[in-house]
Each structure stands twice: as C-alpha cells, then as structure tokens.
Amino acid sequence: METDRAPLRLVHTGTPDANHRRGLDAPSTLSTGPRPIPRNAIERLNSVRLLSLDACGRVLDWMSWQDAACLYARDAVAWTLGEPCLRVHGGTSRLTGEQSVLDLPPIIAARGHARVSALDPTPTLTNAALFARDSYLCLYCGQHFNRPQLTRDHVHPVSKGGRDIWENVVSACFNCNSRKGNRTPQQAHMPLLAVPFRPSWIEHMILSNRNILADQMAFLRAQLPKKSRPIS
Numbered sequence: 186m187e188t189d190r191a192p193l194r195l196v197h198t199g200t201p202d203a204n205h206r207r208g209l210d211a212p213s214t215l216s217t218g219p220r221p222i223p224r225n226a227i228e229r230l231n232s233v234r235l236l237s238l239d240a241c242g243r244v245l246d247w248m249s250w251q252d253a254a255c256l257y258a259r260d261a262v263a264w265t266l267g268e269p270c271l272r273v274h275g276g277t278s279r280l281t282g283e284q285s286v287l288d289l290p291p292i293i294a295a296r297g298h299a300r301v302s303a304l305d306p307t308p309t310l311t312n313a314a315l316f317a318r319d320s321y322l323c324l325y326c327g328q329h330f331n332r333p334q335l336t337r338d339h340v341h342p343v344s345k346g347g348r349d350i351w352e353n354v355v356s357a358c359f360n361c362n363s364r365k366g367n368r369t370p371q372q373a374h375m376p377l378l379a380v381p382f383r384p385s386w387i388e389h390m391i392l393s394n395r396n397i398l399a400d401q402m403a404f405l406r407a408q409l410p411k412k413s414r415p416i417s
C-alpha cells in the first residue's frame with residue numbers, strides 16, 4: 186500500500202477491564218470516533234498496550250499500538266483475538282486518495298514460534314514491580330502506602346550475604362525498614378506477613394499494566410495456574 190509519510194494516528198480504544206482499571210476514565214469517553222480528541226485522552230490511549238503472543242498462543246509481552254501496526258505492515262500477524270479496540274489512521278494513498286485505516290485487536294499473535302528460553306522469563310526486579318507484587322503494603326506493619334513511601338527491604342540483609350532477588354525482598358515502609366535495620370526478621374522480632382516470591386511472567390504481565398482491557402485480562406487469567414496466588 187503506497188501512502189504519504191503522514192504519521193499514524195490513534196483514534197479510539199476498547200473497554201478496560203473493570204476489575205483492573207485504576208485511574209482510567211469511563212470507556213464512553215474513550216470511544217470518540219474519528220473527531221479530534223483531547224491531549225490527555227490521547228495520552229491515556231497511548232498507555233493502552235496490546236497483548237503480544239507467538240503463533241502457538243504463548244504470551245510474550247505487552248506491545249504498543251505502533252509495534253502492532255508494524256506487525257501488520259510486515260504481514261507478520263498470524264491470528265488475533267477480540268473485537269478491534271484501537272483504530273489507527275495512516276497516510277493517504279496516492280493512487281486512491283483514501284486514508285488508510287487499521288483496526289487493532291487487543292490480542293495479536295505474530296507468525297513464528299518463541300524460543301523456549303524466551304518463555305516465562307524471570308521478571309526484572311524493580312521497585313515498581315516489587316511494590317505491585319506486595320499490593321503496596323508494608324509486609325511488616327501491614328499498612329498501605331503510596332509508592333514514594335515504600336522501600337525495598339532485603340529480608341536477609343545484603344551485608345550478611347542476602348541476595349537481591351525476588352525471594353529475598355519485600356516492600357517495607359520507611360519506619361519498619363529503619364527499625365529492622367541490619368537484622369533478619371527473627372533478630373528484629375518483626376515477623377513477615379507474607380512469604381516473598383518470584384512472580385510468574387503472566388503474574389508480572391498483569392501486575393505491570395494498569396490499563397488491561399477485558400479481553401486481555403480474561404486471556405491472561407486463563408493462563409494462570411489453578412492454584413495461583415490471587416491478583417487483585
């Protein structure tokens with residue numbers, strides 16, 4: 186398809202998962218059709234991620250609508266799931282004078298199969314991911330805190346050989362972290378409220394995206410082990 190070099194433009198998005206939506210406006214304000222939409226709405230739309238799978242349906246990662254559009258341009262889409270949730274307007278064809286339109290579904294499987302080593306990777310341990318895993322609770326006092334008020338506590342202190350891995354870190358408020366100091370929970374008489382764990386890749390996908398669409402959440406939940414830890 187020959188088009189001019191006009192940038193791709195996002196027009197509307199689908200329905201966020203009602204149980205997972207935090208800080209996203211009602212869906213009705215997002216389905217605005219082709220008329221211009223406010224800057225803050227565009228920012229929200231740009232925050233929507235599409236679920237990327239391999240041809241076997243194995244979950245790879247979140248991708249932007251730009252990356253999804255590239256898959257279509259390369260004819261690399263194997264199959265999709267869900268009703269279109271994003272409409273992208275591209276350039277105008279020199280031959281027909283018509284503007285190209287691409288409707289993107291929420292779940293897109295690309296051609297090819299992922300290498301086994303690329304599946305279920307260990308999620309990168311960041312403070313943002315850690316606090317999300319622990320539901321923004323201090324695992325010593327049990328109180329809820331905002332992100333700036335939380336710290337990464339090493340259950341077995343690094344200075345005593347503890348490692349900086351998922352299984353040895355918890356979210357802790359400043360007070361609890363300083364009170365515990367350079368001691369283990371047993372030494373500090375501060376028992377942990379939960380055992381730290383390494384999230385699976387699917388759990389990490391759910392925890393790391395605040396704007397998951399309903400179709401995507403249903404697909405991801407179906408991939409969770411039956412005895413998986415509950416994710417709110």
Ligand SMILES: [Zn+2]
Nearest residue numbers: 323326358361
């Ligand atoms: Zn605390």
